Amino acid sequence: MSxxxxxxxxxxxxxxxxxxxATIVIxxxxxxxxxxxxxxxxxxxSPPDSIxxxxxxxxxxxxEGYCNLFTTRTRQTSDYIASLGAPTSTCDEITRSRxxxxxxxxxxxxxxxxSLVIAFGSTFLAVSLGxxxxxxFSRFKVPLAEDLLFFILSTxxxxxxxxxxxxxxxxxxxGLSDTALGMILLYTAVNVSLxxxxxxxxxxxxxxxxxxxAMIDGYTRMQAFFKVVLPQATTGIAATAIFCLIFAWNExxxxxxxxxxxxxxxxxxxxxxxxxxxxxxxxxAAGTTIFVVPILVFTVLLRxxxxxxxxxxxxxx
Amino acid sequence: xxxxxxxxxxxxxxxFSAVEDSSFVVRDGEFLxxxxxxxxxxxxxxxxxxxxxxPTSGKIxxxxxxxxxxxxxxxxxxxxxxxxALYPHMSVRRNIGFPLLAQGVAKTEIRSRVxxxxxxxxxxxxxxxxxxxxxxxxxxxxxxxxAIVRRxxxxxxDEPLGTLDAEFRDLMVRELRELHNRIHAxxxxxxxxxxxxxxxxxxxxxxxxxxxEQFGTPQEIYNRPxxxxxxxxxxxxxxxxxxxxxxxRKGTRSVSLDGVDIPVPEIQQDLAQxxxxxxxxxxxxxxxxxxxxxxxxxxxxxxGTNQIVxxxxxxxxxxxxxxADQNFRIGETVGLELNYEKLSVFDCESGRAVASSRYAEHHxx
Ligand SMILES: Nc1ncnc2c1ncn2[C@@H]1O[C@H](COP(=O)(O)OP(=O)(O)O)[C@@H](O)[C@H]1O
Ligand SMILES: [Mg+2]
Numbered sequence: 001m002s003x004x005x006x007x008x009x010x011x012x013x014x015x016x017x018x019x020x021x022a023t024i025v026i027x028x029x030x031x032x033x034x035x036x037x038x039x040x041x042x043x044x045x046s047p048p049d050s051i052x053x054x055x056x057x058x059x060x061x062x063x064e065g066y067c068n069l070f071t072t073r074t075r076q077t078s079d080y081i082a083s084l085g086a087p088t089s090t091c092d093e094i095t096r097s098r099x100x101x102x103x104x105x106x107x108x109x110x111x112x113x114x115s116l117v118i119a120f121g122s123t124f125l126a127v128s129l130g131x132x133x134x135x136x137f138s139r140f141k142v143p144l145a146e147d148l149l150f151f152i153l154s155t156x157x158x159x160x161x162x163x164x165x166x167x168x169x170x171x172x173x174x175g176l177s178d179t180a181l182g183m184i185l186l187y188t189a190v191n192v193s194l195x196x197x198x199x200x201x202x203x204x205x206x207x208x209x210x211x212x213x214a215m216i217d218g219y220t221r222m223q224a225f226f227k228v229v230l231p232q233a234t235t236g237i238a239a240t241a242i243f244c245l246i247f248a249w250n251e252x253x254x255x256x257x258x259x260x261x262x263x264x265x266x267x268x269x270x271x272x273x274x275x276x277x278x279x280x281x282x283x284x285a286a287g288t289t290i291f292v293v294p295i296l297v298f299t300v301l302l303r304x305x306x307x308x309x310x311x312x313x314x315x316x317x
Numbered sequence: 318x319x320x321x322x323x324x325x326x327x328x329x330x331x332x333f334s335a336v337e338d339s340s341f342v343v344r345d346g347e348f349l350x351x352x353x354x355x356x357x358x359x360x361x362x363x364x365x366x367x368x369x370x371x372p373t374s375g376k377i378x379x380x381x382x383x384x385x386x387x388x389x390x391x392x393x394x395x396x397x398x399x400x401x402a403l404y405p406h407m408s409v410r411r412n413i414g415f416p417l418l419a420q421g422v423a424k425t426e427i428r429s430r431v432x433x434x435x436x437x438x439x440x441x442x443x444x445x446x447x448x449x450x451x452x453x454x455x456x457x458x459x460x461x462x463x464a465i466v467r468r469x470x471x472x473x474x475d476e477p478l479g480t481l482d483a484e485f486r487d488l489m490v491r492e493l494r495e496l497h498n499r500i501h502a503x504x505x506x507x508x509x510x511x512x513x514x515x516x517x518x519x520x521x522x523x524x525x526x527x528x529x530e531q532f533g534t535p536q537e538i539y540n541r542p543x544x545x546x547x548x549x550x551x552x553x554x555x556x557x558x559x560x561x562x563x564x565x566r567k568g569t570r571s572v573s574l575d576g577v578d579i580p581v582p583e584i585q586q587d588l589a590q591x592x593x594x595x596x597x598x599x600x601x602x603x604x605x606x607x608x609x610x611x612x613x614x615x616x617x618x619x620x621g622t623n624q625i626v627x628x629x630x631x632x633x634x635x636x637x638x639x640x641a642d643q644n645f646r647i648g649e650t651v652g653l654e655l656n657y658e659k660l661s662v663f664d665c666e667s668g669r670a671v672a673s674s675r676y677a678e679h680h681x682x
Contacts, residue, residue, distance in 0.1 A: 209399075
């Protein structure tokens with residue numbers, strides 16, 4: 001086919017420009033992936049390998065980092081270790097080879113669970129509240145709608161951590177410090193403004209005739225909302241959910257400040273993993289690797305919606 | 318099925334008045350076309366009848382019941398939207414069955430009624446397709462199916478043929494009217510296309526700037542336009558206006574145009590000296606050398622069965638529809654003879670007719 005096009009149409013890219021674009025994209029992807037690959041590699045190194053200089057690219061992989069991540073260990077005499085029966089697991093064996101025995105589970109799994117509960121809980125709340133609020137702003141004459149929307153947006157204008165001290169004091173007063181509920185509420189509050197704005201854009205795009213048709217056909221507005229509007233807003237909801245989840249999952253500053261025990265999330269916990277003689281880098285890397293997995297899975301599953309979400313509807317189905 | 322009665326309906330958006338004091342009745346089983354240019358308030362009127370918009374004042378009765386403040390879902394009406402509003406995440410079958418689901422109709426009955434409706438509209442072969450891939454005509458039929466499956470009190474349609482191409486429109490106009498003849502549902506059909514309105518409607522309401530200028534049968538609207546606006550909006554080419562200044566007494570039966578006396582239908586009221594217009598449809602003009610009303614042929618447009626000849630007169634350009642076999646030279650002087658029985662006289666200041674053709678008078682009142 002010839003490349004004759006009307007004046008305003010976009011000419012299909014030629015082979016050379018495609019190749020150049022592909023090179024740039026691949027190079028960028030590789031550069032971005034280096035830290036991730038580094039972390040995953042480190043998680044399979046032994047402690048001495050992890051700090052050797054120059055860094056080892058080829059090494060003997062071991063699960064020691066993962067064992068150390070999930071356990072606490074105590075040093076024992078070799079006589080005592082010899083007196084024990086056969087090792088019950090790979091980790092047991094690795095630990096004994098270091099002249100130690102497993103004393104019990106570490107706090108990583110409870111911290112990881114906290115992260116799951118708090119991140120998904122706050123994402124669910126922010127997206128639900130955001131969807132209803134966005135629908136209201138999109139469809140009804142809300143008094144002072146413009147001002148309210150601006151107010152909602154303005155909560156994002158300074159970094160949330162700027163209000164850390166008042167929030168810390170408030171939380172202490174209210175008994176919300178170091179509780180999952182407190183963290184869910186906090187992350188919801190931060191995310192809901194983003195959710196309202198993103199979702200309003202998506203809902204504005206859905207013609208109101210759909211729910212009007214449903215209401216004429218005998219449904220209440222609420223039924224019309226759930227049966228007709230929501231199914232068509234799924235793309236926007238998924239994109240918004242990813243944004244909220246990534247923020248809540250990765251949030252570090254508030255987590256350090258407000259959680260220390262029962263409700264501590266993984267990000268403030270991971271750097272505190274200490275082995276004998278300092279930071280246990282393979283264990284830290286293992287903790288980080290596992291921590292990245294849920295976001296990775298979520299993002300890969302919803303990548304289409306995410307793409308449309310970031311381009312704010314510019315990419316059509 | 319039911320009668321729709323609108324009393325003094327008004328709708329304001331802020332300080333803007335979209336619909337002004339409308340009153341009309343659509344009798345049980347009647348097909349009303351709400352006709353007017355874009356922005357004149359047709360959709361707003363329809364949405365108030367549907368319950369999607371609350372009137373600023375006035376009343377709406379469905380089957381004698383005051384439903385002015387009832388919710389849309391309590392009115393038992395069906396609405397066909399301009400862009401159909403088919404639910405994109407549902408199949409054709411689910412789209413059509415959706416209103417029945419709301420009423421709690423049993424699954425098996427929904428199935429049989431959807432299929433019956435689909436057969437009526439000849440879309441039973443696409444029932445399990447997704448609506449997003451459908452062609453315009455099929456989308457139209459699915460939207461109609463969703464409307465009729467519930468057998469509502471009445472149908473409201475907002476320019477349902479607006480997005481179809483011209484050829485297909487003619488077909489759908491016929492199908493819609495046939496459907497109406499079969500199910501006799503009280504229908505309000507909004508359109509800006511006078512041909513559609515003329516072809517389908519039992520009654521037409523012509524709207525302009527939120528005001529219903531005239532309500533009547535297509536014949537009344539065409540032959541006895543109540544205002545200059547209606548006369549100009551209906552017909553192609555529209556009615557010619559020959560302007561003159563005069564005062565007239567009630568009961569007068571002739572007017573003087575450039576010194577030529579022209580008999581007209583009886584003037585209905587006393588008029589002080591002012592600007593008036595004699596209205597004449599292009600087909601009510603004949604060429605006759607004997608006539609003392611003269612003009613000069615300006616252009617001619619051939620239409621096969623007839624031709625439209627534009628004649629330059631002292632009063633301006635006048636268009637006449639005459640047989641195709643008459644020959645004219647451009648610039649030739651001709652005499653024009655008017656069909657006096659079918660003339661209208663308008664008061665230019667109010668725009669209202671002060672004398673109308675007697676044709677179709679028996680339809681009136
Ligand atoms: N929700 C609204 N808010 C403000 N103005 C409106 C609204 N809906 C319609 N209008 C105005 O009312 C007038 C009539 O609109 P509409 O009934 O849609 O006209 P039509 O259907 O005859 O084209 C238009 O000028 C339109 O701009
Ligand atoms: Mg309209």
